[in-house]
Each structure stands twice: as C-alpha cells, then as structure tokens.
Amino acid sequence: MSDISVVVLVDTRGPPRETILCKREHRIMYVDLRSWVMVQAAKVNDVVMETSATVRVPVPCTDLNPLNLLEEAMPRIGQLPDGVSVVYDAKSHAHAFQFMQGVADVQFPAAQIFQRCGYFPEEFSIFFILKHGRKYENEECIVNIRDIDRTSISISITNSNIIFIYDSQPVKFRNYVFRDNNWHTVGFSVTGNTVSMTTDCLNIRRKRLKRQFPSFLMVSNSTIHIASCRSRKSALKGMLKDLLLIPGADAATKACPPRVPRHIHHDNNLPMFPDFGGLDTPGPKWEDCTWMSVGNLAFDLYSQSLKVCINGIWKQISIRLAAQAKKKLDYLEAYQNIETMGPSIDVELFSIPGEGLFSVFANSGGNSETHHRKKSVSGLYQWADKKFRLYQKLTTDEAQSWCSFWIGNQFYLAVANYGLNPTHGTNSTIFRWHRRRKKFRVHQDILTWTARDFEYFQNDDDHFLVVANHAKGSTQEVDSIIYKWNKREKKFKEHQAIPTVGAYDWTYFTVDSYQFLAVAQAFNGLSTMIDSRIFLRQGDQFIQFQTMETNGATDWEFFKIGQEYFLVVANAYNYGPQNFKSINTYRTNSTIYKLNIQKKVFERFQSIATDSAIDWEHFTVGDNNYIIVSNAQNGDDEENNNSLIYRWQGMDKFVLVHKMAILPSADWEVFQDGDDMYMIYANPKGKISQVLKVKYA
Secondary structure (H helix, E strand, O other): OOOEEEEEOOOOOOOOEEEEEEEEEEEEEEEEEEOEEEEEEEEOOOOOOOOOOOOOOEOOOOOOEEEEEEHHHHOHHHHHOOOOEEEEEEOOEEEEEEOOOOOOOOEEEEEHHOOOEOOOOOOOEEEEEEOOOOOOOOOEEEEEEEEOOOEEEEEOOOEEEEEEEEEEEEEEEEEEOOOOOOOOEEEEEEEEOEEEEOOOOOEEEEEOOOOOOOOOOEOOOOOOEEEEOOOHHOOOOOOEEEEEEEEEEOHHHOOOOOOOOOOOOOOOOOOOOOEEOOOOOOOOOOOOOHHHOOOOOOEEOOOOOEEEOOOOOEEOOOOOOOHHOOEEEEEEEEEEEEEEOOOOEEEEEEEEEEOOEEEEEEEEOOOOOOOOOOOOOEEEEEOOOOOEEEEEEEOOOOEEEEEEEEOOEEEEEEEEEEEOOOOOOEEEEEEEEOOOEEEEEEEEEEEEEOEEEEEEEEEEOOEEEEEEEOOOOEEEEEEEEEEEEEEEOOEEEEEEEEEEEEEEEEEEEEOOOOEEEEEEEOOOOOOOOEEEEEEEEEEEEEEEEEOOOOOOOOEEEEEEEOOEHHHHEOOOOOHHHHHHOOOOEEEEEEEEEEOOOOOOEEEEEEEEEEEEEEEEEEEOOEEEEEEEEEEEOOOHHHHEEEEEHHEEHHOOEEEEEEOOOOOOEEEEEEEEEEEEEEEEOOOOOOOOOEEEEEOOO
C-alpha cells in the first residue's frame, strides 16, 4: 500500500467523516473509520479529485431473515428450469428436487436476497437435506456463490469428502454420510476462525478457517448457483430437499438436541425442545417423522423455527427465545425415588435417537453379599412415561464414573472401575450400543489403576478418552493415560501418559480455539493440600498450563457466562499437616476461578464453604445462571445437611438462593423434557437416589 493520506470527505448533508484513502494500482480503497468497512471503487486516474459527496459504503448483512435458497431459485413449480423436476420419495414421504444430467444452470442474483447490504454475514449457517447413494464420478455441487472471477461460498461433495469453500479457500471434511441412499442433514456454521460441520444432529466436526475476522466478503454483485455450479459435469445427481441460509451464530446449537443433556451449551439458555406434535400452525405440511428420518432438520419460514425429527415427533425451537428467557427457578420438589443396585457415586445422562433418554449409575458395593469376591453391577434406567425405569444391568467392578460419547454413528459408554485390588490393576470397560438387540455389549477392556474418571473429547476427526488413575499399590503417583481411537482397529490405543498424583477427575474444555484438560488431584499420601493442574494442547500433546492449590479436589466444572469463562473446583477433604488436629475434615472451601484473558491465567474469583463437595454442576433457567454443589458427607451438623444452589448475580458474584435438605449427594445432572426441567442426583450412602422437579416462578 502506497501514498496513504488522511482526508476529510465533506458531506453537505451532515458532519465531516474521517476516512483513510489508499491508492493502489490505480484503484481507490475507502476505509470508513467509524464502521471499519472498506470498499473498492472503480479504476481512476492517479490524480485524486476533490469531492463533496460522501462515498456510499456497503454494509454487512446483519438483519436478514432465514432463507430457503431453493425457493428463491425456483419459486413456482411451473417455471422449473430444464432438467429439474420435483419427485416424491415414497420411502420417507418427502418431496424433493431432482437434477438431471446436463441440467441448465439454476441461479439467481445475490442482490435478490442481499437487498440492503453488500457483504455476506460474518456469522452464518447453511443447512441442506440430501439423499444420495450413487458413486461420485466427479465433484458434485450443492451451492456456489461467486462473482465473475472468484468463489465467495461453495459446498460440494465427492466420494470421499464434503468440501466447504470460503473466499476461495477450501476446507475438507470426510464424507461418511452420503453413501447409503438415505436422507441426511448437513449443516456448515461459520463463526470467527472456525467452520463446523454438523451431520444428522449427531456428529459435529470443527476445523480452522483461514480468514481475517471480520472479512467483509462482498456479494452484492455475485450470483448464487445451485446444484450445477461450474460446469455440467459438476451437476448434483442426488435429491435435494432443503437448502437454508441462516444468518447469525451457530444454528446447529439451536436446532439439535445435546447428545448428553448434562453438556448444556453455555452460550445460550436452550432447553430440550418443547413438543411440537399435533399443533395446528400455519405453513407447509411436514412429511412423516419416522425412525428412518431421525435427525432430519427442516426450517419453517412461516413460524421462523427450526424443527428436528426426534423419536417420531417434529420438535421445534424458535429462533426468538423471549418466552424461554422469562422463566425463573422458584423451588424444587421431590419427584421420583430411584432404587439403585447400591450406593451411587456418579450418574450419567445421555440420549440415543429413537430410544430416548437414559441414566446410568456408578454403583459400588452393597449389591452383593460376596461383592469382595465378585464384580458388582451398575444399573441403566430409561426415561419412559416421565419416570426412570430399570432397563439393563451392566457388570462393573466398584464403578466410579460413566462417560458417554459418539464415534461416527456408534454410541459408547465407558465406565471407570476402581476395582478391589489396587496392586494388580483393574479392567475398566467400554460398552457399545447394539442397535438390533437394543442393549449395551462389552466392546473393549482397558487396564487401569483404581480409576476414578473417564473424560471423552474430540479434535476434528480424532477421538480421545482420558482416564484418571488414582493410585497404584501404595503410591498415589501414577500415570493417567490419554487414549486415541484407532480407526482401523476400532479400539482405543494409548496416546500420551501424564504423571498425576491421586487423580480424581478430568475435565475437557475449550476457550476460543484453545483446548484444555484440567485434572483434580486429591491426595499425595501425606496431605490433601496439593496442586491440581491444567494442561493446554499443543500439536498432538498436552503440556502443563497452570497449577492451582486444592484441598482433596474431586471435580472441576467449566462454564461460560456472557463473555466470561469460569472454573470451579470441588474440594472434598482437609487432611494433613495443615489440619493436624483433624477438626472438621469435611469442611473445606471450594474455589471459583475466572479466566483473565489478558494475563492468560485463571485467577481466584470466589470461595464457597462446602462439606465434602464431590461435584459442581452448572445449569441455566431462562436468563439466570446457577451452580449446585453436592455435599456427600453432611456429618452431624444438621445445619450443613444440605445441597446448595447459587445464582449468578453479577457484581454480587454467586449468591446462595436454595438449601435443600435431601439425601447425601455425590453427583448432579440436569435434563429437560418438553417445558419441564428435572434434576437427578446420585446417593453415595444408600440405594435410593432421587429425581427433583424444577418449579418455575
């Protein structure tokens, strides 16, 4: 860039506007310093002429409504382009567009939808629903937005990849879905420097996108091409049902139910979807929602809501969430007692499409008179008719915690077994859901050492499982292992060993594009006052990022409120030289840390007195954020015989709002059924765990 000067363009209709004018290769670039928008003018002479007119600068598209690009391109059946027809798929009762070989280019000017703006939305999602089962001889195009000489946005498929192009830069995802001649929903979401691909609401893969943010991608003079983008050889041969452009942040978060209800997205207050079955609303009639179309996504332009097929019912979540935001937690009431196989240290919630919601308890001891000689049993329960009912008994060995996850279209459950003999190690087990038998079957055993916890996480197409090994024989110093999924063998293999001391819990979380693992370390053989640690991923390894002094740490919980990131630790026991009189050993302070972005460190934010805290759980009701702490050892002090709920109150930090005199609790989970919210906890001292129901104000 050369010959840069600051000039003032005088607008006779208003105050002066300060603008940087840059001359480059006989072209002028105007940069509006107020809106930070840049636009390229036509070629001009080297001499810049004075003018009194204000340059009209295109603005980003921020006020668009969700659009069905297929309807924009083909608004009337009678005017379909040559080679395009509407077909009926009898198998799934759906109408869709079929594109024949040599189809004429289906296109329309971008100005048709970008009427008051010239730049593509900086954050957006594009969803399409496609059925394709043939082999791909060439790259087949879904949509392409381009001007004369460059591509702005493009989506295409090949036999091996689904390709997303942003500003002529391709990002490739492996094509696992379009091979079975069934309907599949695929969505691409762009935010910041990340592009996410969501397939059938089950699998989300993320990759880095090389772009400056904001990128000001000009589309005012572009053309939107559908199904046949560059040549007739690239024509789409499948059946395309919907092609949706949704401006704003990740619409997949709003459209798809969480695979495990405990992992509520902290950026929003979305519950599971309210029931939409049977409501008579204006707009198009929807095809049947059957088990074959589970996960299919559609957008109703009339009600402006996204709908997803779940368990035979079309369920929706409105883009306008004002009604949900008004809800407030008033109190909780006892709803159901669950008789478990024994004392429960952990409870895990998860959903399987077509089967519903499940809970599985980590039961240790108390369920066999000879449990010191035989393995124990943990109970799996299914949510049916608004109750949890015993569904399957799973063989475990002094189970400590459960972890559920998807790999491709397979669902797994991993249990961390403590075992009965820490000297010889114990097998922890990974179970896989058998679709035909509708039961869990053993898939893989992993040798662990008094395992306390499993944590699953994913990085692009790679899947990982990390175990918290607590002790080995008489020493608490033992490596905890990160395992990586071997795609060829379909097994987890050891990937990285991390030295830990009395490890009790692993928590995976991300901040922007950075990935972290936090380990709670409980005991070093002499004292519970030891450091817990946070690790940062660099390359394919995790390195130490920060240490925090904790006191018998058993759990980390990560959550986000607005633009602030928090970590809270559950400190369970105060033993060692710091408490040589052994007074109130269960009474400790648990600490909330807040991330200082500038310093790149988690700082102490608030301390809360707890009684053998085993678990923290963050949840939202409407616009309100809450954290609940489990008190596993209530002791003889009746005043402390409570589990406590704290509400975020800004400058007041977290304020105690509810004391619940319930059974001892070791783990809390929150789930939604329609408009109803429930909380479930595991009882570590007895065979009765409970479900509580949230009552709204």
